[in-house]
Amino acid sequence: MSQAAVAKLKGAFAASVLDVKEHRGEVTVTVKKEDIVAICRYLKEEAGYNFLCDLCGVDYLGQSPRFMVVYNLYNITTKERLRVKVPVEEQDACVDTVSGVWSTANWPERECWDLMGISFAGHPDLRRILMPADWEGHPLRKDYPLQGPGREPYQGRLS
Amino acid sequence: MANTETMTINMGPQHPSTHGVLQLVLELDGETVVKAVPHIGFLHRGVEKLSENRSYHRALPLTDRLDYLAPMSNNLGYVLAVEKLLGITEQIPERAKVVRVMMAELTRIKSHLVWLATHALDIGAMTVFLYCFREREAIMDMYEKLSGARMTSNYFRVGGLSLDLPEGFENDVREFIDAMPGHIDTYEGLLTGNKIWQKRTIGVAKISAEDAIDIGLTGPALRASGVDWDLRRDNPYSGYEDYDFEVITRQGCDTFDRYKARLDEMRESCKIIHQALAKLQPGAILADVPSVCLPEKKDVVNSIEGLIHQFKIITEGFKPEPGEIYQGIEAPKGELGYYIVSDGSANPFRMKIRPPSFVNLQALPQMVEGALLADVIAAIGTLDIVLGEIDR
Numbered sequence: 001m002s003q004a005a006v007a008k009l010k011g012a013f014a015a016s017v018l019d020v021k022e023h024r025g026e027v028t029v030t031v032k033k034e035d036i037v038a039i040c041r042y043l044k045e046e047a048g049y050n051f052l053c054d055l056c057g058v059d060y061l062g063q064s065p066r067f068m069v070v071y072n073l074y075n076i077t078t079k080e081r082l083r084v085k086v087p088v089e090e091q092d093a094c095v096d097t098v099s100g101v102w103s104t105a106n107w108p109e110r111e112c113w114d115l116m117g118i119s120f121a122g123h124p125d126l127r128r129i130l131m132p133a134d135w136e137g138h139p140l141r142k143d144y145p146l147q148g149p150g151r152e153p154y155q156g157r158l159s
Numbered sequence: 160m161a162n163t164e165t166m167t168i169n170m171g172p173q174h175p176s177t178h179g180v181l182q183l184v185l186e187l188d189g190e191t192v193v194k195a196v197p198h199i200g201f202l203h204r205g206v207e208k209l210s211e212n213r214s215y216h217r218a219l220p221l222t223d224r225l226d227y228l229a230p231m232s233n234n235l236g237y238v239l240a241v242e243k244l245l246g247i248t249e250q251i252p253e254r255a256k257v258v259r260v261m262m263a264e265l266t267r268i269k270s271h272l273v274w275l276a277t278h279a280l281d282i283g284a285m286t287v288f289l290y291c292f293r294e295r296e297a298i299m300d301m302y303e304k305l306s307g308a309r310m311t312s313n314y315f316r317v318g319g320l321s322l323d324l325p326e327g328f329e330n331d332v333r334e335f336i337d338a339m340p341g342h343i344d345t346y347e348g349l350l351t352g353n354k355i356w357q358k359r360t361i362g363v364a365k366i367s368a369e370d371a372i373d374i375g376l377t378g379p380a381l382r383a384s385g386v387d388w389d390l391r392r393d394n395p396y397s398g399y400e401d402y403d404f405e406v407i408t409r410q411g412c413d414t415f416d417r418y419k420a421r422l423d424e425m426r427e428s429c430k431i432i433h434q435a436l437a438k439l440q441p442g443a444i445l446a447d448v449p450s451v452c453l454p455e456k457k458d459v460v461n462s463i464e465g466l467i468h469q470f471k472i473i474t475e476g477f478k479p480e481p482g483e484i485y486q487g488i489e490a491p492k493g494e495l496g497y498y499i500v501s502d503g504s505a506n507p508f509r510m511k512i513r514p515p516s517f518v519n520l521q522a523l524p525q526m527v528e529g530a531l532l533a534d535v536i537a538a539i540g541t542l543d544i545v546l547g548e549i550d551r
Contacts, residue, residue, distance in 0.1 A: 023482035024243055051372055053487065054496055054513040072485050072498060072513075076372065076386065079393040081485065104375025107521050115207075130200035130550060139208055146212050 002027040002082045005047040012046075013039055018087075028083040030068075033095055036086050040071065040101045049073040049082055052098070055108035057088075057116035061142035066090040067118055071098070088118055097123040115140035165193055172201050176281040176536045179546030181520075183535070190532050195524045199517075202550035210510045214476030215241050215317060218507060223311040225514060225548040229270040231262045231302075232490040233548075234315040239396055240486035240497035241317045244479045247448050254442040255319035256398040261332065261435040262305070262314070263397070263488075264428040268339065269298040270491035270543075271421050275346060278418070278540035282359045287349055294342050297335050304328060318452035319445035333436060336429045343425055351419070360415035364526040364538035367412055374525065375518040378493025379424055380542060382408045383417040390489040401438075402431050414541040421543075451477045476505035492516055492543050514548035 006029055010017050016039060019030040031039050043049040051074040058068045067088040074081055088095060097120040099105040109120045110129040117138030120126060128135060137144055147154050165188045171177040180201035186194040206225065210218035222237040223230040242248050276291035299309045304325050306314040314321055350356045366376070371384045381388065389406040391399040407423040409416040445452045453472055458465030479501040487496040493515030502508040519542050526538045 024246060024484050026484055028483065052375065053494065054485070054498060054511065056498065056509075056511040058500055058509045070483075070498065070511075072496065074487075076388050079388075081394075081487075083483075083485065102375070103373045104518060104521060107517065128200075130203045132200070139205060144208075146208065 002080050005043070005049070005080075005082060008047060009039065009043065012042055026081060026083060028085060030085045030087065033086045033088060036069075036071075036084075037096045037098055037101065039084065040098045043073060043082070043084070044101055048075045048077050051076050052102040052104050053081075055098075055105055055112065057112045057118045057140070059116060059140065059142045064089070067093060067116065069095050069112065069118060093117060094119045094121050096121050099123060114138070117141060163188065170535065172198075176277075177539060178277060178544055181539070181544070181546055181549075183523075185532070185535065187532060192527050192530055192532060192535060195527050195535065197520060197523055199520070199546070199549050202546045204551065206551045207510055207512060210507050212506060214505045215479075215507065216472070216476060218510065219315075219317070220311065220313045222512075223313050225512065225551060226270070226490065226492065226495075226516070226545045227310055227547045228273050228545055229266045229491045230310060230312045231266040231314060232270070232488065232495060234313065235259055235263050235397065236486060236488045236490065236495045236497050238315045238317050239488060240484060240499050241479070243484045243486050244482065244499055244501055245317070245448075245451060245477070247318065247446055247451065250318075250446040250448060251397075252319060252443040252446060253398075253438075254440060255444050255446075257435050257438045257440075258320055258324065258444070259315060259397045260399065260402065261432050261439075264431045264435070265298055265301065265332070265335075267428045267491045268425050269295055271425050272298075274421065274491075274540075274543045275418075278537075278543075279350065279356075281536045281540045282356070284350060284353070284356060287346055290342065290345060290349075294335075294339065301328070301331055301335070304331070316445065316452070318448055319443070323444050329436060329439065332432060336432045339429050340426055343422055347422060357415065359533075359537055360418060360541075361411075361413060363414040363534050364530065364541055365413045366522060366526055370525065371412075371522070374522045376493070376522055377515050377518065378489070378491070378543075379407070379420045380417055380493065380519055380522075382406065383420040384412040385410045390487055390494060394487065396486070396488055402434050404431050414537050417541045478503055478505050487513070490515055492545070492548075493519055495548075512548075512551060514551065516542070516544040516546075517549045520544050520549060 006020055016032045016035040021028045053074050054072040056070050065087040068085045071084040113119050113126055114128040114131050165186050167186050170183040170185055172180040172182040182198040184196045206221045222233040225233045272291040272295040276288040279287040302312055303309050306312040368384045368386050371381050387408045392406055404427045407420045409420050454465045454468045459469045481501055481503045483500040485498045487494045495515055496513030498511040499507050500509040527535045
């Protein structure tokens with residue numbers, strides 16, 4: 001059970017686990033940013049979460065901390081999912097890379113840097129991936145205009 | 160002394176065998192690839208940003224345009240994710256679930272047909288292309304009959320389906336899947352025993368199970384490396400637990416085994432569709448959740464309550480309670496995931512799509528470095544990428 005893994009994680013990293021939530025049967029653990037690599041390695045090697053499905057950033061503009069980096073993990077043996085999140089401050093929008101734990105984190109981290117502007121310390125190749133190399137700004141941030149910068153906002157309805 | 164200077168060349172973005180607008184910068188030593196760097200993003204349309212600015216119903220048509228070779232799989236992943244977010248997964252009517260499975264499997268066949276056609280064409284087997292597109296055309300016709308569109312179907316709805324099956328549709332499907340195994344035998348007759356095909360695929364672009372998991376491969380590409388994992392069986396959705404099918408795994412880890420795995424998957428899909436047809440009973444196609452689902456057209460045109468109901472859903476949408484969910488499905492190319500965060504408003508606060516091709520393409524450099532230039536083409540084909548979903 002993912003709850004069992006969370007209990008184990010709490011035992012090993014008591015000071016790092018900030019919050020555990022369950023919604024629609026999915027468990028989300030929020031942990032301290034400083035320990036994310038150690039926690040991911042622990043979850044991979046000790047708890048069997050050997051597959052990183054996805055990694056992305058979420059911008060909670062107006063809240064503090066502003067960003068969350070979200071890791072969706074999967075255990076191929078027990079077929080269970082677990083979500084780990086780390087809060088990231090706007091002033092220090094940088095998280096240690098987990099590409100040393102899973103190589104698959106490479107591109108999603110690049111994407112997170114490109115679109116959300118969260119950089120990853122120790123990343124082997126932190127370049128923009130979807131936007132052109134000379135693009136300014138990070139389009140998925142909530143304060144980035146939908147129509148792009150330097151254009152009149154769209155006057156019609158969007159939703 | 161031989162000259163050992165390496166040469167850097169561009170492959171793409173307008174190269175016919177890069178399956179879209181993928182650019183590969185290849186460093187070559189003679190014909191051997193020393194380094195391969197993929198550049199993507201040429202098709203970036205900002206689907207994730209756009210969906211944050213529209214209601215849940217109106218974000219659905221954007222998902223067709225991700226993997227445009229398998230539009231209904233994208234729709235399915237999205238509607239399942241939103242249903243999970245709303246907590247109405249249990250209320251989806253049986254008929255809708257069965258039709259979803261049937262269409263998802265037809266979509267899998269459709270996607271695999273384009274993969275086989277282009278993959279074989281890239282390697283030099285031209286006839287297969289024509290056969291595969293003939294069968295694909297039959298599926299496209301079914302799509303058109305069902306949804307009015309050949310590619311951008313937009314057929315599923317949050318809560319069920321947009322329309323019931325048209326008259327005679329079940330017969331079309333039955334005829335098609337009765338003939339399909341024979342067609343697959345034809346493709347196999349052209350390729351499997353073909354010496355040239357074998358030389359071009361066996362032992363090419365190998366990746367071990369461990370490396371494949373590490374780099375994040377999913378779907379048939381992972382199963383051909385011996386990892387027995389299929390979300391349809393392991394984390395069933397839309398009633399897949401009630402179907403009897405085999406998960407195809409192979410041990411070869413190479414292009415040939417990925418080819419065989421996908422062909423066998425098509426046969427399994429035919430089996431699933433047979434079972435779905437047998438299960439298909441008349442009944443409701445939309446869940447009885449008035450706050451989410453549109454009313455029937457006859458209610459809209461005949462009663463003021465129906466009209467108001469439709470108006471409210473179209474103008475305001477629905478508001479899932481705050482929370483976050485991840486829903487993964489077994490799309491033809493691998494795990495397609497939707498991670499949706501709701502803040503209690505009518506628009507998704509954040510929608511992250513995990514496209515299988517995006518992650519699978521990451522494996523390309525390690526598959527081709529040290530191989531021959533000609534094998535790069537086989538490797539791109541065997542990964543079965545679609546740039547529409549890579550760039551989003």
